[in-house]
Amino acid sequence: MTTCKHEHEHKTPEQLLTIAQQICDQRGRRFTKLREHVFTLVAKSNSPIKAYDLLDQLRPEFGSPKPPTVYRALDFLSGLGLVHRVEALNAYIACDHSLGGHIAEFFICEKCENLEERSANDHIDCVPEGFEIRRSVIEHYGICKNCAA
Amino acid sequence: MTTCKHEHEHKTPEQLLTIAQQICDQRGRRFTKLREHVFTLVAKSNSPIKAYDLLDQLRPEFGSPKPPTVYRALDFLSGLGLVHRVEALNAYIACDHSLGGHIAEFFICEKCENLEERSANDHIDCVPEGFEIRRSVIEHYGICKNCAA
DNA sequence: ATACAAAATCTTATGTTATAACGCCGCATA
DNA sequence: TATGCGGCGTTATAACATAAGATTTTGTAT
Ligand SMILES: [Zn+2]
Ligand SMILES: [Zn+2]
Ligand SMILES: [Zn+2]
Ligand SMILES: [Zn+2]
Numbered sequence: 001m002t003t004c005k006h007e008h009e010h011k012t013p014e015q016l017l018t019i020a021q022q023i024c025d026q027r028g029r030r031f032t033k034l035r036e037h038v039f040t041l042v043a044k045s046n047s048p049i050k051a052y053d054l055l056d057q058l059r060p061e062f063g064s065p066k067p068p069t070v071y072r073a074l075d076f077l078s079g080l081g082l083v084h085r086v087e088a089l090n091a092y093i094a095c096d097h098s099l100g101g102h103i104a105e106f107f108i109c110e111k112c113e114n115l116e117e118r119s120a121n122d123h124i125d126c127v128p129e130g131f132e133i134r135r136s137v138i139e140h141y142g143i144c145k146n147c148a149a
Numbered sequence: 150m151t152t153c154k155h156e157h158e159h160k161t162p163e164q165l166l167t168i169a170q171q172i173c174d175q176r177g178r179r180f181t182k183l184r185e186h187v188f189t190l191v192a193k194s195n196s197p198i199k200a201y202d203l204l205d206q207l208r209p210e211f212g213s214p215k216p217p218t219v220y221r222a223l224d225f226l227s228g229l230g231l232v233h234r235v236e237a238l239n240a241y242i243a244c245d246h247s248l249g250g251h252i253a254e255f256f257i258c259e260k261c262e263n264l265e266e267r268s269a270n271d272h273i274d275c276v277p278e279g280f281e282i283r284r285s286v287i288e289h290y291g292i293c294k295n296c297a298a
Numbered sequence: 299a300t301a302c303a304a305a306a307t308c309t310t311a312t313g314t315t316a317t318a319a320c321g322c323c324g325c326a327t328a
Numbered sequence: 329t330a331t332g333c334g335g336c337g338t339t340a341t342a343a344c345a346t347a348a349g350a351t352t353t354t355g356t357a358t
Pocket of ligand 4: 258
């Protein structure tokens with residue numbers, strides 16, 4: 001258990017949006033109004049946000065969207081590595097490591113819901129012989145420094 | 150990424166049941182018929198099993214149980230560390246490390262659904278300063294040796 | 299410009315997972 | 329016998345997610 005000694009600056013929603021547009025461009029995918037709006041809502045949320053909360057926040061500007069609308073956008077965005085799903089919360093967060101393709105590791109405060117994203121080191125011990133890892137879910141739940149006080 | 154070199158024997162459902170009863174006794178909790186039956190079903194399943202599949206398998210011997218019945222039993226069992234919830238599958242597995250209180254790490258084959266449980270080493274890098282980890286979710290998805298062939 | 303194909307979206311319906319709330323029963327304790 | 333509590337049944341509903349088909353938008357070729 002090693003406390004972090006690096007700098008981990010957080011990007012602003014605006015920066016994240018710019019990067020998202022670039023990545024989308026590079027891959028030749030369309031960053032539509034809907035996708036942009038969903039991404040912005042995720043990026044602006046300061047804790048993981050749920051699909052049905054996104055639905056609510058899309059209204060009324062985007063009419064009365066139904067679940068498939070927001071799930072499609074989230075699938076698109078997570079396919080590009082722009083957002084991550086937090087499995088144990090059924091919620092979504094904008095990737096702060098704008099590179100795509102990294103293994104995300106989360107530290108989530110159970111009091112204030114704040115989430116810190118890290119790029120997991122790939123030193124995984126004890127992998128079963130011959131097992132090829134395709135995707136990893138690594139989420140740590142606990143109490144952050146602020147909330148411990 | 151280090152391939153496992155240890156022996157990891159698997160306990161039989163019967164062994165798991167015996168251990169579960171002991172742990173329950175030690176803690177002064179009641180291992181009721183229902184809890185025993187749910188635990189046995191989980192232990193006998195050779196891949197993570199879902200709550201509603203458990204419900205089906207409880208019938209008709211246990212009448213027509215409703216969701217709260219099985220969720221209560223699962224909460225009880227996981228509270229004692231006898232079963233683990235696999236977050237990204239919404240499914241449950243009997244703990245093979247009968248000690249309780251360990252950090253579970255799973256390697257799950259996406260083809261055959263086989264699951265290997267390990268006890269995660271606690272060498273977590275880059276923990277945010279002052280963050281106290283209470284619970285960790287570590288799940289690796291991929292293809293197992295058998296299915297790669 | 300027009301036609302076409304593919305991508306994106308909308309809509310309806312349904313499937314899946316999980317919990318709230320309330321009541322009853324059986325057992326332990328005083 | 330009263331009292332309390334753990335365990336479980338039951339009803340209802342909340343929360344999360346997807347299937348399938350119709351429709352619109354968009355880029356591309358003619
Ligand atoms: Zn990320
Ligand atoms: Zn906090
Ligand atoms: Zn375990
Ligand atoms: Zn396999």
